[in-house]
Amino acid sequence: MTLTSHRTAAMTCTREARGQVRGDGISLGYGFWPGAGAPVVALHGVTASYINFVGVAERLAGRRPLLALDLRGRGDSDKPDEGPFGMAQHARDVAAAMSAFGIDDAVVIGHSMGAYVGAALAAEHPEHVRGLVLVDGGLPLDPPAGVAPEQMLDVALAPQMARLRAEFPTYQAYLDFWRDLPAFSGGRWNSWVEQYLRYDLGGSEPHLRPKASEAAVRGDFLDSLQGDQLRGWLGAIRVPTLLLRATEGFNPQTPPLLPDDVVAREAAVIADLTDRVVAETTHYTIALGDPGATTVADQLVEWAEKCSR
Numbered sequence: 001m002t003l004t005s006h007r008t009a010a011m012t013c014t015r016e017a018r019g020q021v022r023g024d025g026i027s028l029g030y031g032f033w034p035g036a037g038a039p040v041v042a043l044h045g046v047t048a049s050y051i052n053f054v055g056v057a058e059r060l061a062g063r064r065p066l067l068a069l070d071l072r073g074r075g076d077s078d079k080p081d082e083g084p085f086g087m088a089q090h091a092r093d094v095a096a097a098m099s100a101f102g103i104d105d106a107v108v109i110g111h112s113m114g115a116y117v118g119a120a121l122a123a124e125h126p127e128h129v130r131g132l133v134l135v136d137g138g139l140p141l142d143p144p145a146g147v148a149p150e151q152m153l154d155v156a157l158a159p160q161m162a163r164l165r166a167e168f169p170t171y172q173a174y175l176d177f178w179r180d181l182p183a184f185s186g187g188r189w190n191s192w193v194e195q196y197l198r199y200d201l202g203g204s205e206p207h208l209r210p211k212a213s214e215a216a217v218r219g220d221f222l223d224s225l226q227g228d229q230l231r232g233w234l235g236a237i238r239v240p241t242l243l244l245r246a247t248e249g250f251n252p253q254t255p256p257l258l259p260d261d262v263v264a265r266e267a268a269v270i271a272d273l274t275d276r277v278v279a280e281t282t283h284y285t286i287a288l289g290d291p292g293a294t295t296v297a298d299q300l301v302e303w304a305e306k307c308s309r
Helices: 050-060 087-100 113-124 149-156 158-163 171-179 191-200 214-224 227-236 260-269 292-308
Strands: 017-022 027-033 040-043 066-069 106-111 129-135 201-204 207-210 241-246 273-278
Touching: 017 087, 027 050, 027 087, 040 050, 040 087, 040 113, 050 066, 050 106, 050 191, 050 292, 066 087, 087 113, 087 214, 087 227, 106 113, 106 292, 113 129, 113 214, 113 227, 129 292, 149 158, 149 214, 171 191, 191 201, 227 260, 241 260, 241 292, 260 273, 273 292
Parallel strands: 040 066, 040 106, 106 129, 129 241, 241 273
Antiparallel strands: 017 027, 027 066, 201 207
């Protein structure tokens, strides 16, 4: 099933609160957008931050509260040098943060690596999850032919990884770095992308550096490739699960990360799965562009209602 959306409302930030919450022995940054009903908990990708959901939050337009967390090693969360990292550790952090907020259970949405964290949370801390939304992630992926798992980040995400070791003199220089990449070319650049990138930097001019820890990124990415472990988590999920897939990969006109054959092979172990394709989206613009953010928000509201019955 392919989903389309045609809303064209203006993009304006509606963030209400930003702060810190206790995870599993560390402090986690978060953003909270208000709304009606029970909160939805949002988990971002491997080099990202909670601002990855700014477009989705805006398109929710108060229909649901959204609590988006910075996972350990990213954003304004603590960055322990030696970890521990990995999906199970992130799941413990998220469970602790939800308890700190008094959220007994929630619909959890994860994008990219956040989808793997959501699967681990649903399997290992089922009392915290009443429904799950996996956005262009969460299923085991095979490395490209001839590429060792430990090299995949530097092959598939070479510019994104290089930036973690770079210093930028101004915020504008960082925006220009991203403008030159194909991910947001062809009219895909917007104010959500700029908000995401401005939050991505720490320090002060002229010594700005991305906040994400390279050690955390590498440790988490390798853990996400543990197919047998992930299949065990997917098979243990007992809540309604919605998979939303992009039609293209990291960049426009590249194959999707989750093609039909991968979904047919890997998603069958999930007991209650609904699979939907979000039209006209890449791995990034499914959350940070339109029609992606609008469609994801609408599907999230529908799914939260379904899981509340």
